[in-house]
Amino acid sequence: xxxxxxxxxxxxxxxxxxxxxxxxxxxxxxxxxxxxxxxxxxxxxxxxxxxxxxxxxxxxxxxxxxxxxxxxxxxxxxxxxxxxxxxxxxxxxxxxxxxxxxxxxxxxxxxxxxxxxxxxxxxxxxxxxxxxxxxxxxxxxxxxxxxxxxxxxxxxxxxxxxxxxxxxxxxxxxxxxxxxxxxxxxxxxxxxxxxxxxxxxxxxxxxxxxxxxxxxxxxxxxxxxxxxxxxxxxxxxxxxxxxxxxxxxxxxxxxx
Numbered sequence: 591x592x593x594x595x596x597x598x599x600x601x602x603x604x605x606x607x608x609x610x611x612x613x614x615x616x617x618x619x620x621x622x623x624x625x626x627x628x629x630x631x632x633x634x635x636x637x638x639x640x641x642x643x644x645x646x647x648x649x650x651x652x653x654x655x656x657x658x659x660x661x662x663x664x665x666x667x668x669x670x671x672x673x674x675x676x677x678x679x680x681x682x683x684x685x686x687x688x689x690x691x692x693x694x695x696x697x698x699x700x701x702x703x704x705x706x707x708x709x710x711x712x713x714x715x716x717x718x719x720x721x722x723x724x725x726x727x728x729x730x731x732x733x734x735x736x737x738x739x740x741x742x743x744x745x746x747x748x749x750x751x752x753x754x755x756x757x758x759x760x761x762x763x764x765x766x767x768x769x770x771x772x773x774x775x776x777x778x779x780x781x782x783x784x785x786x787x788x789x790x791x792x793x794x795x796x797x798x799x800x801x802x803x804x805x806x807x808x809x810x811x812x813x814x815x816x817x818x819x820x821x822x823x824x825x826x827x828x829x830x831x832x833x834x835x836x837x838x839x840x841x842x843x844x845x846x
Contacts, residue, residue, distance in 0.1 A: 773792075
């Protein structure tokens with residue numbers, strides 16, 4: 591992987607993949623390839639192979655569906671993709687099946703189409719939130735002051751888990767405006783922090799129709815209490831370029 595941009599696995603946002611991330615990093619340092627390092631972790635539904643195994647002209651998603659193999663380049667982006675496969679095997683497999691179904695229906699063209707775009711957006715940038723109802727209400731209203739300041743103590747009961755591998759890659763070199771697409775559906779508080787239960791729950795909630803509706807809410811992830819020291823400063827959330835106010839709804843534009 592590229593020098594000078596190694597993940598800091600102690601960061602809160604990497605916690606769900608940190609153990610396997612460290613193990614992969616140790617194997618890379620010992621001279622193994624990224625596919626080898628990923629395959630050495632807990633077995634899952636796929637096998638990681640070098641990017642050269644992807645046949646010319648064949649869609650990446652179709653290759654995975656047909657072979658159960660994930661073409662993997664020697665870079666951070668594909669490292670995080672592999673770690674997400676290890677963390678969410680059922681959900682990643684479900685997304686791949688949905689992508690393959692879209693390819694079977696519409697083929698592979700210059701434009702992906704709304705469903706494949708939504709599937710890719712989720713795969714690259716999604717996050718899941720388990721939180722008490724007041725936090726969800728504030729997030730839905732994009733009431734950043736209430737979400738992060740008034741209700742700040744309530745975040746001790748919440749868990750934000752990143753799913754998107756591109757989102758994780760951005761956080762290797764964090765900056766304030768990094769924004770996740772949080773799935774609207776709350777992760778049940780009853781499943782606690784059981785990784786397998788999160789994965790099984792998510793897989794049950796993924797469908798082409800649902801994702802095509804883009805059921806996401808933007809969340810600047812470095813505003814999450816406890817995730818970044820800078821958000822302890824009083825003026826952190828006053829940055830309107832990042833914590834934008836919701837657009838007002840004008841009565842004249844509303845349909846009866």
